[in-house]
Structures are given as C-alpha cells and as structure tokens.
Amino acid sequence: MAAKTSTPVRIDAELYEEASTAASAMSRSTAQQIGHWARIGRELEASAGVSVDDVAKVLAGERSYDALGTEEQAVVRAFWAERMTALSRGLRLDRDFAEEGRPYVELDDAGRVVRREPERSAAEGGSGDPDRPRSG
Numbered sequence: 001m002a003a004k005t006s007t008p009v010r011i012d013a014e015l016y017e018e019a020s021t022a023a024s025a026m027s028r029s030t031a032q033q034i035g036h037w038a039r040i041g042r043e044l045e046a047s048a049g050v051s052v053d054d055v056a057k058v059l060a061g062e063r064s065y066d067a068l069g070t071e072e073q074a075v076v077r078a079f080w081a082e083r084m085t086a087l088s089r090g091l092r093l094d095r096d097f098a099e100e101g102r103p104y105v106e107l108d109d110a111g112r113v114v115r116r117e118p119e120r121s122a123a124e125g126g127s128g129d130p131d132r133p134r135s136g
Contacts, residue, residue, distance in 0.1 A: 006031070018086070025085040050075055 023033035044052050049071045057063035058076050097104045101118040108114045
C-alpha cells in the first residue's frame with residue numbers, strides 16, 4: 001500500500017481555529033478534522049437525497065429545520081452536535097461564577113445535586129473554599 005502524502009493548503013484563520021477546537025473534542029489532529037470535514041462535504045455534495053443549499057439555509061437560520069427531509073435533518077443534527085461539543089469544551093462556568101460571586105448548582109460524581117457558594121473572606125464568615133458544598 002502506498003504511503004499517504006499531504007499537500008499544504010491555505011485556509012482562513014477562523015476555519016483553522018474552529019477545526020482545532022473541534023479536533024480536540026473529537027480526539028483528532030487539526031489536519032485530520034479538516035480532512036474529515038472535507039470528506040463529509042464531498043459526500044453531501046454527491047448525495048442525491050441531501051440538498052446542501054437547504055442545509056446551509058437552515059444552519060444560517062434562513063429556513064425551518066422542519067422543512068428538511070430526514071437525511072437533511074440528520075446532517076443538520078450532526079453539525080449542531082459537533083458545534084455544541086466544540087463550544088462546550090471552552091466553557092469554564094465554575095470560574096466565571098466564582099469571579100462574579102454567584103452561587104451555582106451542579107451534579108457531583110454520584111449524580112447528586114450540589115450547591116456551590118461563592119468564596120467569601122474569613123471576615124465575612126466564609127470558609128474560603130468555593131468548591132466546598134453548602135450544607136443544609
């Protein structure tokens with residue numbers, strides 16, 4: 001079997017960053033992610049059952065998802081799922097809430113709801129530990 005070769009290609013910085021973020025979420029290199037997207041695009045354009053234009057309009061908010069066929073809806077859901085995974089990896093809500101002094105709730109490893117209080121100074125009667133669950 002012949003060795004695979006690669007060819008350098010210029011892409012815009014925004015696409016590269018999105019591919020890099022998605023690649024991390026999917027355990028791929030950025031180059032692998034771009035190749036993955038290219039193969040998906042090639043198959044979509046070659047598919048008789050999927051209108052790339054209609055899918056693009058839904059993704060741009062210009063058309064209703066419900067107006068798409070089953071195969072087109074599957075493409076849109078896959079895009080949304082990948083995008084949500086990439087976006088959620090960059091979230092640090094615990095840090096954001098702590099900086100704002102806001103309490104929040106989350107599930108612990110056992111699936112129990114735990115309320116997290118913002119860190120308070122000792123003068124305010126706090127423990128100084130924002131990750132310590134609040135009792136009672």
